[in-house]
Every structure is written in C-alpha cells, then in structure tokens.
Amino acid sequence: MLTTGGYRKYLGFFGKRNAGKSSLINRLVGQEISIVSEQPGTTTDPVYKSLEIHPIGPVTVIDTPGVDDAGELGELRVERAKRVLYKIDLAILVVDNNWNDYEEWLINSFKRMDIPFVIALNKSDLNHDHTDILKHVEKFPHLLVSAKTGEGIEKLRELIAKELPEEEEIPLLSDLVDGGEIVLLVVPIDLGAPKGRLIMPQVEAIRETLDREAICIVVKERELRWALEKLKAPPALVVADSHLISRIAADVPEEIPLTTFSILEARHKGDLFELVRGAKAIENLTSESKVVIMEACSHVPLVEDIGRVKIPRWLTNHVGGGIEFEIKSGKEFPEDLENVDMIVHCGGCTLTRAMMLRRLREAKRRGIPISNYGVVISYLHGVLDRVLNPFPEVRALLEEANKESQRT
Ligand SMILES: Nc1nc2c(ncn2[C@@H]2O[C@H](COP(=O)(O)OP(=O)(O)OP(=O)(O)O)[C@@H](O)[C@H]2O)c(=O)[nH]1
Ligand SMILES: [Mg+2]
Structure with a gap:
C-alpha cells in the first residue's frame, strides 16, 4: 500500500564513549558512515544515515555521542540522547568491558519509553572477562560481537530484525465492508477542494472498495439524500467529510454506519x-x-x-x-x-x-x-x-x- 519508505525503521546506537558505537555501525551497514577513533568523544552530534540492511529492511541508523561514566552525565548529552530516544523504533546498547549507572540509566529509559532494545557486548576479539556484565544483561536480548573482526555481526542483524516491532497494516475501510456491499462516499466539491481531482483519502477509499469487490458510490452532500432514497439496499458504510459531519449525520438514518474520512485516516495512519x-x-x-x-x-x-x-x-x-x-x-x-x-x-x-x-x-x-x-x-x-x-x-x-x- 505504502512505499517501503513508510516503514523505515529508526535504530539508535547508545553507549559509553569509545565503546565502539561508530565502529559497530560501520561494520553493520558495510559502509564508513561514522568517524572512528581511539579518542573518546569522537562523535559529538547524532549522525543519521538512511539505508537498506538485509534482513532488516530500510532503516535510518543514528549514531549518538557517548557519555563517559555516570559522573559525566552532562545535561546536554542526556538531552541529546533523549531527543534521539523519541525517534527510534529500537535501541542498540553498545557495551565495552564495564557496566555501571550509565548503562542502567539507558536500560531504564528504554523500558520507560517502551523502546525495544538489544545489547551488543563489543570487542569480543579482546577476550574481556564478561562474567560480571553478563549478570546485568542476561534478562535482555544480547550477544557478543566484534566491530573489528566482524564476529557476531550477522547474528546482530538477525537479532535486530527479530526484536523490531512488527508494523501493523490497518486498511482504510476494506475491513468494514464485504464484497457486494455498498460504500457511499460523500465528497464536498467546495472552495477547499482541489481543482479537477479528488484528494488522496477519497481516492484510496474508492480503490479499497474496488479491491474488496464492493460497490462504491460517490456523491456530493446535496445528492446524499437522493442517493439514499434511490438505493434498493442501504449502504454498509457512509463516509463523509469531517466538516460537514453534523449535516450529514442528520441525513443518514441512525441504523446506517457512518464515519468520516478523517476517522478512517486516523485509524489507518495513526x-x-x-x-x-x-x-x-x-x-x-x-x-x-x-x-x-x-x-x-x-x-x-x-x-x-x-x-x-x-x-x-x-x-x-x-x-x-x-x-x-x-x-x-x-x-x-x-x-x-x-x-x-x-x-x-x-x-x-x-x-x-x-x-x-x-x-x-x-x-x-x-x-x-x-x-x-x-x-x-x-x-x-x-x-x-x-x-x-x-x-x-x-x-x-x-x-x-x-x-x-x-x-x-
Ligand atoms: N579491538 C577492538 N577495538 C574496537 C572494536 N570496536 C571499536 N574499537 C576501537 O575502539 C575505539 C573507539 O571506537 P569508536 O567506534 O570511535 O567508539 P564510539 O563508541 O563511537 O566512541 P565515541 O564516538 O567517542 O562515543 C577505536 O579505537 C576503535 O578502533 C572492536 O570490536 N575491537
Ligand atoms: Mg562514535
């Protein structure tokens, strides 16, 4: 129905400075999109990049500046991180070889905001002792990776794809009518209407009715009563423009289901x-x-x-x-x-x-x-x-x- 762009997912990478967020992103997407260095604090502003990752699909990855430790939770950085949190569909927490308040704060933020997340224990090539960290992460989806050698990267892609919330597709109206039923659309042709055409929700409503093998009748508000009188069977649904709704509600008998294009759109889109x-x-x-x-x-x-x-x-x-x-x-x-x-x-x-x-x-x-x-x-x-x-x-x-x- 929509282009795949509509279902683009936003992935946010978080973690301490030098944990390897930028390295991991570059490895994950197979491109050098973020600067990497041994200097902590390399990434100073969130970096956005849109691309396609198999098997995840179209995504925008967001690299964020890291924070050193709990003591350095600078307000600005927290604010910045939060701004990214508002946007994402899934978070990837990148951890080096220690775990403290900062990781706890992030995990709590993800939970509070209902953001699914995965934890990447990076730099597996260095063979850190992860026993302590594992205690903190065992309840959550996590895995060992190395941005340097590529170990675990394919598994990380799979884990991200698995944990991303399913996008629910809700039709405009095709689930509200059966084949052979009548949908009556009331479309005002007034000064607000574009010249020579119908607007998108109206066109989509017609298309969905046809896909459903139902019957679509389109009238202006003046012809509504006339159309209702002429029909042998009552419509299964009447859809009207919001700003005419009180007039139309008076014209459509109470037992006929009535709604507005905006209500249909609100459900379809939101x-x-x-x-x-x-x-x-x-x-x-x-x-x-x-x-x-x-x-x-x-x-x-x-x-x-x-x-x-x-x-x-x-x-x-x-x-x-x-x-x-x-x-x-x-x-x-x-x-x-x-x-x-x-x-x-x-x-x-x-x-x-x-x-x-x-x-x-x-x-x-x-x-x-x-x-x-x-x-x-x-x-x-x-x-x-x-x-x-x-x-x-x-x-x-x-x-x-x-x-x-x-x-x-
Ligand atoms: N050995 C090893 N080194 C890594 C790995 N991933 C990253 N590094 C190194 O860790 C350092 C920091 O990497 P970055 O990717 O810049 O880290 P960052 O988390 O983006 O850091 P900031 O942008 O400063 O927050 C660099 O020297 C990387 O080469 C890894 O898997 N193994
Ligand atoms: Mg970075």
Missing part, C-alpha cells in the same frame, strides 16, 4: 483510540489553556483554514474564550512544548503511519494529550460516538480506559 482519548482533554481546557495546532506540512493556509481558523474558533466557542493557540508546522516534532495542555494534529496526509505513530508516542511521553482535526471536529459537533460506531474494537478500548480511570 492510533484512533489514542486520538479519541486525546480529544477528551477538551473538557479540561480553560481560558488559561494553551493548545498547539500541529501541521505536518507547511501548506499555504486557506482563508477558512481548518487548522488555523475553524478549529481554534470552535474550540474557543466550546470553552468560552481565552485559549492560547500556537501553530507548529513541519516534519520535525517540535521540542518546545512547555505548558501545552493539548495538541491537535492535522490528518497527516503527507506522513507515513510510522511517522504518525512516532509523533503520537512523542506526545504521550511528554504527557500531552493529542488528538487530530477530524476527531476534534466530530467531538465538537457532538457526533463522535456515532462516527466511532463502525469500530467496536476502539469503543471497547475506550470503555476499558473509562473504567480504569473511574477506578483510580
């Missing part, structure tokens, strides 16, 4: 459950709150731009004024998110699923509730429950979370 949970934070917003509107691309804002104008207006009306809004655009996840009470993210049409999940994870790690345009719009229009009806698994998770929060 984590619908987390985004819905994030939307509940709206109830805690006050006139003192700060909300960040996050756009993944820097498009030229439209006059009635959904993220810059409409959502701030609706949220302000809902809370009764005073909210401070800040727009942040670009592919990098912003660092300065002090005192932010909520993030409302765009649909992420230019992002891959992996990128979107990483952004959700970053917000979560900072304890900031995050939702997206589509979910927030449905919430503010009072139709969120209805547009979530087609997703019983998400509703079940929400109920579970609700019970959990009542218990505590």
